[in-house]
Amino acid sequence: MTVRQPLLSPAEREVGAADTRGGRKPWEIEDGLWERVEPLLPVVEQRFRYPGRRRFDDRQVLCGILFVLYTGVPWRYLPQELGFGSGMTCWRRLRDWNQAGGWQRLHELLLAELRTAGLLDFSRAAVDSSYIRAMKGGPATGRSQVDRGKTGSKHHVLVEAHGIPLAATLTGGNRNDGTQLIPLIQAVPPIRGKRGRPLRRPQRIYADRGYDHDVYRDRVRRLEITPVIARRGTGHGSGLGVHRWVVEDTIALLRWFRRLRIRWEIRDDIHQALVTLGCAIICWRRLKTPF
Structure with a gap:
């Protein structure tokens, strides 16, 4: 077809x-x-x-x-x-x-400039994922449980306190969010821009119930990060939305790029390149228009 x-x-x-x-x-x-x-x-x-x-x-x-x-x-x-x-x-x-690593280096450069301008807040971070349909299949796809078993992918996004994207990865639509928490943290590049050690790890990470597992909490603590993850089985209104809404806002900004709403690329590296370029453009906008 x-x-x-x-x-x-x-x-x-x-x-x-x-x-x-x-x-x-x-x-x-x-x-x-x-x-x-x-x-x-x-x-x-x-x-x-x-x-x-x-x-x-x-x-x-x-x-x-x-x-x-x-x-x-x-x-x-x-x-x-x-x-x-x-x-x-x-x-x-x-x-x-x-x-050649051009898009990743552009993202790192803009993050460093944001830090120089005092626009990065590493006191906390938030993580979430977004499912997209993969119309042509390819690597980093899988049968989704939320889309009637259709082939899709996931964008996993980690942002700092203001919603500036620090890292974004691509996996199959069948991958559990919790399994991607540590790889996503490790994908954050060393952010320079000021004298001293580059920034790599936020102090706290906020996540929803999809990341609720003690194994992942322990792994996050080993990285000297405090996990703040909602518990399964509890009612709505955990209070984490006060800090987590920024990552949902950033995912909405990525969806504003129409090419990222549906995955048309068979090659996962091409789609990942577009995602990284989208994150760099968001950083550029924040650099031009401070909070």
């Missing part, structure tokens, strides 16, 4: 998914962000004897990648009249830059 992906409507092509800020479409890269991205991209040596076809400008290609991330349009339907190059060109650059 052929799976049809959503096409970009004519209205979205014209006005940019109905989201413009000061006349600038969301996938147009600001100068400040490009100044941070450009040094992180791998340098491609120019061939003089057999130059081949002229290479598309990296900044325009990145705009094409962001266009797909924001609108959810399939790669093969990327509008070439906007000057992004072909969808395959953008897909290859996304793959190559991800293999």
Whole structure:
């Protein structure tokens, strides 16, 4: 059976998914962000004897990648009249830059700048997951118990006290949330930006009943983190929502990127690259607009 992906409507092509800020479409890269991205991209040596076809400008290609991330349009339907190059060109650059570690380093760089600006609060953190359907299967997928056994994946997200994403991982939709708690904590990069030791571990972690197990509590304590996890069998109103709502808000921000609402990529590393890029964009917005 052929799976049809959503096409970009004519209205979205014209006005940019109905989201413009000061006349600038969301996938147009600001100068400040490009100044941070450009040094992180791998340098491609120019061939003089057999130059081949002229290479598309990296900044325009990145705009094409962001266009797909924001609108959810399939790669093969990327509008070439906007000057992004072909969808395959953008897909290859996304793959190559991800293999070079560009998106992860961009995320770490922005986290360090947020720390320098005093916008990171490691006194507490919150963790949660979100299920998405995987239309084409692939690695890091599984039959979900919440979607009538259909194939899907999960986004596992860890945020600090204000909701800034520190780490986001991808697993199959059948994986238990508790099993991913320690890998998610270990995925937090060393955050520099100030003199002294880089930040790696929050003081406390808040989680819902899906993480309720004494084994995971003990493992979290071994990392010198205090676990604050709701107990199963207790009524609603545990009071943890006062601190946990920030991670739900961040997951909603990730869902605002239409390409992350449904997993269309067969390769898990490509989808993980889009998730990491989405987290970096959220950090960039917080850096521009402090709390």
